[in-house]
Amino acid sequence: MPRIPIGDAVESGIQFLLDRLGGLFDVVSAALTRLVDTVYAILVAPHPLLLIAVLSAVAWFAGRRLPLVVFTVLAFLLVASMQLWVQTMQTLAVVIVAAVIAVAIGVPLGVWAASSGRASVITRPVLDFMQTLPVFVYLIPAVFLFGIGVVPGVVATTVFAVPPAVRLTELGIRQVDSEVVEAAVAFGSRPRQVLREVQLPLALPSIMAGVNQVIMMALSMVVIAGMVGAQGLGAVVVQGITQLDIGSGFEGGLAVVILAIYLDRVTAALGSGGFKRRRAQGGGTVDLALPKQVADVS
């Protein structure tokens, strides 16, 4: 069996990118650093107690459930008392940036994948590849391309988080009642109008489930991003592991869990809440008996 030099090809490919497009990567790197820094600056600008109030308000408006608000207040107070507030906000900034980028890439890709069978066939193996390739395998090239620090973490996190956005957007659009889509076309809608008026709104719960998954994926990546120099809870955990400091490692892990539960519950509530609330407004059962005087039509 002759050896096919795939590894060599990838290596020279990365080298090629570095040689020819090094400038571009520097620009992307600078832009991402700026973005994360900005988000971080916004998050740490107010006093932690004020931000906890804001996070609690977001939790309340997302689901209108008191337990979630109580959890938010207590859990983030705990984070502050563990002296992990800064690191948690650094992590949150990375998660927010990576999730926004992943959604911005994933949702349009999902729309495209839903548009034709061929597009779906093309995207599926690529997504499988992105999701199952061991993270370190592309974390290391990312370090080569973008250098040590927060950026390879953001990039690796984004790559890891895009697939659920694509998959759930495609699924959501494909699950839209074909008759409703047909009706929109039968009334003369353009493809773009069908997408905007029918497919995206009806796929929204599924797309929001995708966003939820994106955030969870992103969060699960931040610890690993800590290994390549991204600051935040990942760094705390990595430090705990390398110094065999069980206590601080656990505290860092606990803060990750708190952040994860908060983000998951809030985005899940946003996804399902939209429909539930509307349903509740209508209220009650419907009087099936219709007035008979529909006869006076002529």
Next chain:
Amino acid sequence: MIEAENLTKVYGIPRDRAVPLLRRADREDAVRNAGGFLAADGVSLSVSPGEIFVIMGLSGSGKSTVLRMLNRLVEPTDGSLRIDGLDVSAMSQDELRPLRNRRINMVFQHFALLPHRTIRENAAYGLKIRQVPAKERLERADQALRRVGLERWRDSRPHELSGGMKQRVGLARALATDAEILLMDEPFSALDPLIRRDMQELLLQLQAADQRTIVFVTHDLNEAMRIGDRIMVMRDGHVVQCGTGTEIISSPANEYVSEFIADVDRSRVLTAANVLRTPLVTARPDESPGDVLQRLENAEMNGVFVLDGADRVLGVATDEALARALRDGAATLDSCLVGDCHTVPPDLPIVEFCDLAGRHTVPIAVVDDDMRLLGVAPKAAILAALAAPRKVGHA
């Protein structure tokens, strides 16, 4: 005016490969062997303005495919389609959109409403696509909702409505655009029988006022008979028979159609005109009772219609009255005339008058608007018409 010729749809193989196969004599087998499916095979139809044209068939007969080829939701593989003289089969997508928006609208089996929009917004959908300003389109939507009796519900959302009400919204959505052609894809099939009847009634009322051109798909022959001016029966992509309900019931084209119509309520489809017979005996008022009685005796009848010079029914003379007049020496029939009979117009369904058959000494009289006698509907003829033809191959 819809004129479709030789509309053919092949699923499963690309058009450029399918068309040559269709030119062959054994096209059905050729398409199947190539891995395709012939959903509609050479369907021609023409629908006049103001007509309700029903396409009827069981599932898989190709009826929905044919309907969707009329607005090219399904792209015909072959054939030509003209609507009001416009060659629709040659139109580009850009030309099709205004056609669909302004001239051909559609009502769907499962209503196909937008769940996240209110009833009003749903009814206004076609106008929104047409970029009618919000105020005007909502006003027109309200008008359409009023016509279907739903204005009270205009701010509700579809999930709050029952099936029948949802389909009223579907109907209002099509009415609001003022399109002259309405394609209806089994619109009432998902509804309860009672609601279905109400909806058929509503459709007929709207149609009486608007005179739209309607192509209506159903698998329910009773529904087809009730609302259709003409019915096209389809099976396996072919047209089996096309004609009025009465034509189909009185002379089914083949075994398949006869099987189909076996369950139809014939008394609602057949009318007085279908059981019309020439009366064996009639009389003029100036005839002598003796002559008329003689004729009655020969025909073994107990009564006779007395007609004036223009064949208008003046009354009935029974044999007893004639015998009395003969005894009294009357010269004319004037003294024996009684109103003891029942008259019906020729388009009245049999169900409306069959209970009266045999009540009187004379058969039921079928008359025109001027009371002129067109013929009689004897009890035997009514019973013969109502008796379903025997199903062959069944015990």
